[in-house]
Every structure is written in C-alpha cells, then in structure tokens.
Amino acid sequence: MKKTGRILSMALSLVMVMCMFTACSQKAGSTDTAGGTQENGTQGNITQSAEVTEALKDAKKVALCTMTTEGDFWNFYYENIRAKLADQGAEMDIIDADMDAVRQIEQIDNCVTQGYDLIFTIAVDPNAISDACSRAMAAGVPVFAFIKDPGEQYRTSFRGGDETKVAHTLVQITMEWIEEHFPDAAEGSINTIVIGGIGAGSETERFNATCEKLKEYPQLNIMEEVQWETSQSYAQSATENLITKYKGDINLFVVCSGEMALGVRSTVMAEGSVINDYTDFGIFTVDLNAEIAESIKNAAQGTDVIRTACVNGGNITKACEDIAKQCMDIINGNYEKFYPVNVDIATADNMADFGF
Known part of the structure; x- marks a missing residue:
C-alpha cells in the first residue's frame, strides 16, 4: 500500500507540473478573437x-x-x-x-x-x-x-490637442525656415506638397487646417494636397510617384504625420533619388521619435532632410x-x-x- 501511495503521489505531482507548464505557455502571448x-x-x-x-x-x-x-x-x-x-x-x-x-x-x-x-x-x-x-x-x-x-x-x-493649433504650428515652423532660406522668394516660387492622413476626425481636421493656413503665403506654389494611409510604407511608395511626376522639382513636403514623414524621407534620401541636393529642400512634420530626432540633428549639418517638427504632447x-x-x-x-x-x-x- 505504501508503494502504491508513493506511485500515486508521484503521478499527481507530474500532472500538476504539466498543468503549470501548460498554463504558462498559454499566458505567454495570445491573439484576440x-x-x-x-x-x-x-x-x-x-x-x-x-x-x-x-x-x-x-x-x-x-x-x-x-x-x-x-x-x-x-x-x-x-x-x-x-x-x-x-x-x-x-x-x-x-x-x-x-x-x-x-x-x-x-x-x-x-x-x-x-x-x-x-x-x-x-x-x-x-x-x-x-x-x-x-x-x-x-x-x-x-x-x-x-x-x-x-x-x-x-x-x-x-x-x-487642438488640431487647428497643431496645424498652425506646423505651418509656423515651415514658414520660419522659408523666410531664413528664401528671404526674397517670389510669388509661387517655393514648390510645396502637403500630405495628411486619410483617417476620419483629427487627421482630416489637421490636414484641412494645414492646407487652409498655407494659402496665406503667396510665395508657396502648392503643387498637391494629398491624403494617404497613415503609414510609413505607404508614404514611401507614394512619394516615389510624386517625385517622378514632378521630376524632383520640389522644395518642401509639409507632412501632417511623423510616421508618414519618415516614409517621405526614406524615398527622398534613397540611393539614386533625383533629389540629391538638400540645401534648399526640407520636410516639416508633426510628432517626434528617435529617428525623426536624429534626422533633424543631421539636417542642421546638411546631411538630412527633416528640418524641424512640432510635437503634439510635448516631451x-x-x-x-x-x-x-x-x-x-x-x-x-x-x-x-x-x-x-x-x-x-x-x-x-x-x-x-x-x-x-
């Protein structure tokens, strides 16, 4: 009887250990229904x-x-x-x-x-x-x-945040750079493309307010105002089409999303890009992460293209x-x-x- 009891005890212990491992494996990660x-x-x-x-x-x-x-x-x-x-x-x-x-x-x-x-x-x-x-x-x-x-x-x-305030700040940082780099710019001489997210609500509100505010500056030639899927990969491929369409004759991309701005940047800075002189070129955007921060710091040295960003939410x-x-x-x-x-x-x- 003692031997049988020991065997039964060992079997129960083994079952408990197996159950513990099963529970752990189920908890490690999941996919919602x-x-x-x-x-x-x-x-x-x-x-x-x-x-x-x-x-x-x-x-x-x-x-x-x-x-x-x-x-x-x-x-x-x-x-x-x-x-x-x-x-x-x-x-x-x-x-x-x-x-x-x-x-x-x-x-x-x-x-x-x-x-x-x-x-x-x-x-x-x-x-x-x-x-x-x-x-x-x-x-x-x-x-x-x-x-x-x-x-x-x-x-x-x-x-x-107030999306109109975000949009106006985005335009502000864009125009400050233009006034520094193109102080005597003639009317319609700064070729500009405006990009926003296609989502409802705040994305569209920010995009529309940005487009409206930019119209106050006659030196800008707004070539296109486009709304895309808010993703880096989509912006990357769509930017290639725009650069091809305008043969690289673009001075500014005003981008209402940081993630999309990184996609634009990737295409602009890709090997073989027709935009290869960054002196009079800039991307201006909203949001900040490590990659955008590094781009802004490098742009100050003339080796990158995101010039500055407004940060919705601060630090x-x-x-x-x-x-x-x-x-x-x-x-x-x-x-x-x-x-x-x-x-x-x-x-x-x-x-x-x-x-x-």
Whole structure:
C-alpha cells in the first residue's frame, strides 16, 4: 500500500507540473478573437523586473486598442506607456486593429468580455467605434480615448490637442525656415506638397487646417494636397510617384504625420533619388521619435532632410508618464473628462528637452 501511495503521489505531482507548464505557455502571448495581434503586458522590448512581474499577477488590466503598431514612433510610445503603467502596478496589452475599423470594433467588444479594467483607444475611425465604446461603458468598463475623439458621450475621458493649433504650428515652423532660406522668394516660387492622413476626425481636421493656413503665403506654389494611409510604407511608395511626376522639382513636403514623414524621407534620401541636393529642400512634420530626432540633428549639418517638427504632447517621456497616471486615475474613478496636451517645437538645438 505504501508503494502504491508513493506511485500515486508521484503521478499527481507530474500532472500538476504539466498543468503549470501548460498554463504558462498559454499566458505567454495570445491573439484576440477578432483576429488582431495582442501582446501580453509582461512582454515587449522593455524588460520588467521580477518584482514588477510578481506584482502584475494582481494588476489592473489596460487594453490599448490601437489603429496600428507599424513604425518606430508608435512602438516607442506604446512601450513607454506600458513600462510606466507597470511601475504603477498595472498591466497593458497592445491590441492592433491593423487600420481596420471593423476589427477594432470587435476587439473593443472582446475586451469587455475579457475583463479589462480600462480600454485605452487610438481609433482607426473614431466615429466607427462610438457604439462599441458605449457598450463598454454600459458594461462598466471605462474608455480613455487618445488623439482621436469619438465624442464626449462615447468615452469616459479624452486626451488630445487642438488640431487647428497643431496645424498652425506646423505651418509656423515651415514658414520660419522659408523666410531664413528664401528671404526674397517670389510669388509661387517655393514648390510645396502637403500630405495628411486619410483617417476620419483629427487627421482630416489637421490636414484641412494645414492646407487652409498655407494659402496665406503667396510665395508657396502648392503643387498637391494629398491624403494617404497613415503609414510609413505607404508614404514611401507614394512619394516615389510624386517625385517622378514632378521630376524632383520640389522644395518642401509639409507632412501632417511623423510616421508618414519618415516614409517621405526614406524615398527622398534613397540611393539614386533625383533629389540629391538638400540645401534648399526640407520636410516639416508633426510628432517626434528617435529617428525623426536624429534626422533633424543631421539636417542642421546638411546631411538630412527633416528640418524641424512640432510635437503634439510635448516631451514624450513626460507624456507617457502622464498617460499612465491618467489611466490609473480613470480606473480609480478620479479623473478629468479632458486632458489637453501642449504643442511644442523640436529643433536641433533643443532636442535634449525631448529626451533625444
């Protein structure tokens, strides 16, 4: 009997160990039922300490339902927010809609059933997700909208800026450079292309305000005003078509998205590009990440093309800290309905102020 008991005990122990390994393998990463990629909050590029990982067992859960994870800019933001939330004892999963509004609606609905404490949205189309946000709130899950506002009745809180102010700041930095480099520019002599995102809401609002403000400056020859998919890869290929169309006779690209500006830059600076003299050429944009910062610093030395950027939200590291705190405030029921962001200007001389 003793021998039989020992065998039974060993068998039960083996089953328990196998179950533990199975549970761990299931928790390591997952894909949401709407088909978008979901990254577990304890993974990613930022390594968390054992103490933080242990604390996350009972952590509040935040679902970042975002329009895209393409590009360094977004991933820099996401990973920093994730790390700041972990510091406050919360876990964040990144759920990518891959620029598909229908998928994002399904993902938001799934987040409700999966028991998240907060849904943090960067919408593909803020109008499209409004009903899904309402359903989440009705189920007791707060919705924190970032950048793109589905409307006051469709979210618990919103963090964003005044897109007209962003647009006017973008035009301001463009014209300051023109006045320095082309002080005697004749009317219609500065060949300019304006590029914006095709998304609804804030992207279109920013693009339209930029186009309208640029019309006040007669020295500009606005060759095209185009709206594209907000991605680096699309901007890269579409810019090649524009450069071919105008045989490289372009002085300025005014780009309403940093991710798209990097795509434009890649094409302009590609080997064999007909734009090979950067003296009287510039790209001006919104947003800042390490690659844009490096380009701005190099452009001051004449070896790159992104001249300056306006930063919607100011210092990115500080912005991520603020976002993490605001997420926790909303979860805890002590929050503001609107969190405004600053619009600052990043140049080669003040890049350290932004952490670069």
